[in-house]
Amino acid sequence: MKFNTKTIHGGQHHDPAYGAVMQPIYQTTTYAQSTPGGHKGYEYSRTHNPTRNALENAFASIENGKHGLAFGSGLAAIDAVLKLLQPGDEVVSTNDLYGGTYRLFTKIYENFGIKFHFIGMDNADKINDYITPNTKLIWVETPTNPMMNVIDIKSISAIAKANNLLLAVDNTFATPYLQQPLELGADIVMHSVTKYLSGHSDVVMGALIVKDNALAEKLYFIQNASGAICGPQDSFLVLRGLKTLHVRMQRHCENGKAIAEYLNNHPKIEKVYWPGLKDHPNHDVAKAQMNDFGGMVSFVTKGNNYKEAIKIVENLKLFTLAESLGGVESLAGHPASMTHASIPKEEREKTGVVDSLIRLSVGIEDIDDLIADLQQAIG
Ligand SMILES: *Cc1c(COP(=O)(O)O)cnc(C)c1O
Numbered sequence: 001m002k003f004n005t006k007t008i009h010g011g012q013h014h015d016p017a018y019g020a021v022m023q024p025i026y027q028t029t030t031y032a033q034s035t036p037g038g039h040k041g042y043e044y045s046r047t048h049n050p051t052r053n054a055l056e057n058a059f060a061s062i063e064n065g066k067h068g069l070a071f072g073s074g075l076a077a078i079d080a081v082l083k084l085l086q087p088g089d090e091v092v093s094t095n096d097l098y099g100g101t102y103r104l105f106t107k108i109y110e111n112f113g114i115k116f117h118f119i120g121m122d123n124a125d126k127i128n129d130y131i132t133p134n135t136k137l138i139w140v141e142t143p144t145n146p147m148m149n150v151i152d153i154k155s156i157s158a159i160a161k162a163n164n165l166l167l168a169v170d171n172t173f174a175t176p177y178l179q180q181p182l183e184l185g186a187d188i189v190m191h192s193v194t195k196y197l198s199g200h201s202d203v204v205m206g207a208l209i210v211k212d213n214a215l216a217e218k219l220y221f222i223q224n225a226s227g228a229i230c231g232p233q234d235s236f237l238v239l240r241g242l243k244t245l246h247v248r249m250q251r252h253c254e255n256g257k258a259i260a261e262y263l264n265n266h267p268k269i270e271k272v273y274w275p276g277l278k279d280h281p282n283h284d285v286a287k288a289q290m291n292d293f294g295g296m297v298s299f300v301t302k303g304n305n306y307k308e309a310i311k312i313v314e315n316l317k318l319f320t321l322a323e324s325l326g327g328v329e330s331l332a333g334h335p336a337s338m339t340h341a342s343i344p345k346e347e348r349e350k351t352g353v354v355d356s357l358i359r360l361s362v363g364i365e366d367i368d369d370l371i372a373d374l375q376q377a378i379g
Contacts, residue, residue, distance in 0.1 A: 003062065003177065004246040010061025011068075012054060012239075023054040025236045047224050051232035055239050056207075059197075062176045062242070063189050065209035067216035069223050070235060074172065074192025075100050076228035077206030079108075081168055081188060083222045085136055087113030092130045093139040094121050096147050096351035098170065098192075099340045101139075120351075122282065124155035131163050140186075141170040142179075143286070146298045146335045146359040147352045148273040150282035153289060157185025166215075172196070172326070177249035178290045182211055188219075195326030199241040199248050203234045248328065251364040252295030258367045259360065259374065260297045268308075268378055273298040273352075295362040296325060298335075300354060309334060309356035315377035318369055325361035330370055333359045 001010060015024050026049055031042040042048050052070050059068030071077040078101055085091070093105065095118040105116045117130040127138065138160050142151040153169060160167035168188040169181035175196045181189050191197055193205035210216050223229065260274035275286035276293030286293060301308045313321050319332040323339055333339055336355050340348055348354075362370065 001061075006061045007058075007245045008243045011057030011059075023051055023236065023239055025232045026050045027232050045232070046227050046229055049229075049232055049235070051235040051239075052230060055235040055242075058239060058242055059191075059207045059209050062245070063171070063182055063209040064176075064180050065182050065189065066211050066213070067209065067220075069208045069216075069219055070193070070230050070238075071206035071208070071223065072228045072230045073204050074190070074194055074206035075104055077190050077192075077208050078104060078170075079228065080208065080219055080222045080226065081137070081139075081190065082109050082114070083226065084166070084218060085109075085114055088115075088134055089136040090115040090117065090130075090132055090134045091137045091139055092117045092119065092127055092135060094141050094144055094149075094151060095119055096144045096149060096353070097139075097141055098145045098172075099335075099342045101141070101170070103342045105139075120149075121151045121156065122149065124152055124159060127156065127159050131159075131165070135163065135165055137166045137168060139168050139170070141173075142289075143173045143275055143294065143296065145173060146273075146296075146333075146339070146357065148275055148280070148296060148298055150275050150280075150286040150289065152285045153179070153181050153184040153186060160187070161185065173294060173296055174290060175245065175249055177246055178253075178292055178294055182209065184289065187212065187215060193238055194324065196249065196252075197242060197245065197326075198238045199245065199327060200237075201324060201327035201329065203237050203241075205230045205234055205238055248364055249292075249295075252362060253292040255362045255364065255367050255370060256293065256295035256297055259362050259370060262371050262374065263297065263299050266378060268302050270300045270302045270304065270356075296359070297362060298357055298359045301356045301358075304354050304356045306355040309358055312377050313358060316373055317376075318365065318373040319360065319377075325359075327361070328364050330363035330365060330373075331361040333361070335359055 029045045033039045056068035167186045169186040170190045172192040189209040191207040263269045264272045274297045319330045322331045
């Protein structure tokens with residue numbers, strides 16, 4: 001089955017009770033048993049729920065995995081991966097991480113004796129310098145948020161395999177429409193489903209997808225034991241959202257390209273970060289690894305003028321000034337004061353998140369209206 005069919009049918013079955021074409025919302029906590037232990041595969045909804053299971057099967061299908069797990073948020077999914085570790089273990093991670101991931105690693109898991117190394121991974125070999133006998137996990141985000149650095153998953157997976165480490169990839173920005181990390185050698189794919197997979201800015205959810213049965217067992221155990229699951233209503237909404245993932249992504253990419261090119265030619269804009277631009281430092285890796293370049297575009301104003309950047313985001317009318325990304329509607333964000341405010345200024349600026357950086361989540365509206373809005377806001 002090809003990707004554009006999997007988003008609609010992958011891992012899905014008509015409901016056996018009445019043949020409902022859409023997965024029903026099983027809004028129930030528990031399931032009747034005929035005799036103790038005599039049930040139809042479902043006992044309690046933290047452990048299993050038919051609506052959530054249908055969604056988990058869909059996740060596994062679109063990422064070419066074998067097992068999908070759905071959580072109450074992207075961070076809950078990351079949290080479950082970190083629970084595979086023990087005090088004393090070490091993690092090598094990309095340095096321009098999503099702010100919430102950085103916060104979880106440094107403010108929660110460092111307290112439990114886990115050590116993190118945050119490094120640029122432009123050159124995969126650099127990872128070798130940070131691997132010790134205690135290293136257990138490599139955590140990669142690509143493209144990164146908000147600088148759009150693209151990291152070569154295949155090369156990193158070779159290093160992970162050579163050192164017997166798990167490789168987890170946060171695939172939130174790319175989605176499986178653009179890249180499938182398990183095919184490139186990753187062990188775990190993580191999603192903030194809140195973003196493109198849900199696609200309509202109405203659900204907070206996370207997911208993990210894996211191929212390996214033993215790894216899946218461990219993660220299912222953590223999912224049930226820690227309990228950070230999502231509910232059946234939200235599962236239903238995301239099952240519905242997934243069905244249009246491929247058509248939404250196609251338009252996100254088209255609009256992203258048009259806006260990146262428009263900004264790149266704008267006299268008041270200093271620099272545009274979009275992996276599809278030929279002068280993007282990782283353009284070649286992006287071309288090899290991704291099917292297209294996505295709808296996330298960051299840019300810096302001429303002279304890195306903070307006030308100018310704030311004026312632009314305030315002036316935008318069609319782009320809503322808001323956190324988050326990946327919905328059908330266009331959003332603009334100011335990472336330094338919004339999504340990345342939890343990262344210290346000097347750490348932030350080292351990775352390019354300067355005070356005038358603006359991040360756009362380009363939606364699927366008519367491109368003429370989006371460009372007209374940028375035009376009036378930038379002047
Ligand atoms: C939003 C986001 C997360 C966190 O997901 P939540 O659903 O907000 O918990 C993690 N990684 C990336 C890249 C994100 O954009």
